Amino acid sequence: MKEICSEFEKNANSKGYKIKKKFNSKAFNYVDFFLEGLENGKPKSLKVFFKKKSKNKKFIWIEIKNNKGQPGWIFGDSDIVIFETHKSYILIDRKKIINFYMNHSYAENLKQFPKTIESKNKEKLSSISISKLKKISIANWEK
Numbered sequence: 001m002k003e004i005c006s007e008f009e010k011n012a013n014s015k016g017y018k019i020k021k022k023f024n025s026k027a028f029n030y031v032d033f034f035l036e037g038l039e040n041g042k043p044k045s046l047k048v049f050f051k052k053k054s055k056n057k058k059f060i061w062i063e064i065k066n067n068k069g070q071p072g073w074i075f076g077d078s079d080i081v082i083f084e085t086h087k088s089y090i091l092i093d094r095k096k097i098i099n100f101y102m103n104h105s106y107a108e109n110l111k112q113f114p115k116t117i118e119s120k121n122k123e124k125l126s127s128i129s130i131s132k133l134k135k136i137s138i139a140n141w142e143k
Contacts, residue, residue, distance in 0.1 A: 005052065008082070008089055011141055020045070030076025049078035049094070057086055059127040062097060069122030074098060080138065085130055089141040096136045101126065 009019050012035060020034035031047045038044065054060065060083050063072030074081075074097060081097060083090040134140055 005050075005084060007143065008050070008084065011089065011143070015141070028077040030073040031078050035080070046079040047077055049073055049076060049081045051081060051083045053084040053086060057130070059129055060085075060133060061125045061127055062101070063123070063125055064101075065122060065124040067121045067123040072124070074101070083130075083133060088143055090130070090133050090137050091139045091141065092133060092137045097128075097133075100132075100136055101128070 012019060015037075017035050017037035020036055023031075023034060025031065028047060030049045032050045033048050035046045035048050036044070051060065062074050064074060066072045074094065076094070078094050081092050081094050083092070
C-alpha cells in the first residue's frame with residue numbers, strides 16, 4: 001500500500017473526512033485507502049486510489065493496461081481517484097475518467113489524449129490534461 005501524503009490527510013481532516021488506512025487490501029484492486037465522512041448527513045465511505053504529483057504540471061498519466069497486460073488502475077475497484085498536482089488535489093469519480101476516455105473517437109482521443117505510450121512490457125498509458133480533469137472532477141482541494 002502506498003504511503004499517504006500527510007498534507008493530504010490534514011487537508012481531508014480539515015474538511016471533516018477521515019482516512020481509513022487499515023483494511024483487507026487483498027480484497028480490492030488499486031485501492032490505497034478509504035475516505036470516510038458525511039454526505040447529506042449520512043455516513044459515506046469511498047474507496048480511493050491516490051496518484052502522487054508528477055513532474056509534469058500540465059498532464060497526468062492514466063494507466064489503461066499494467067505491465068502484465070492486465071487492466072490498469074483506471075479499471076480497478078476504487079470509487080474515486082485523487083490526483084495530487086502542484087497546487088491542489090483533484091478528486092474524480094473513476095468511472096467519469098473511463099467514460100471520458102472511452103467516449104471519444106480515435107481522432108478525438110489523439111486531441112484529448114495526445115500522448116499514449118504502449119511499452120514493450122504490455123503497459124499502456126495515456127495522458128490527460130489537468131485542465132480537462134478539473135472539468136469532470138467532484139472537487140478540487142487547494143493545498
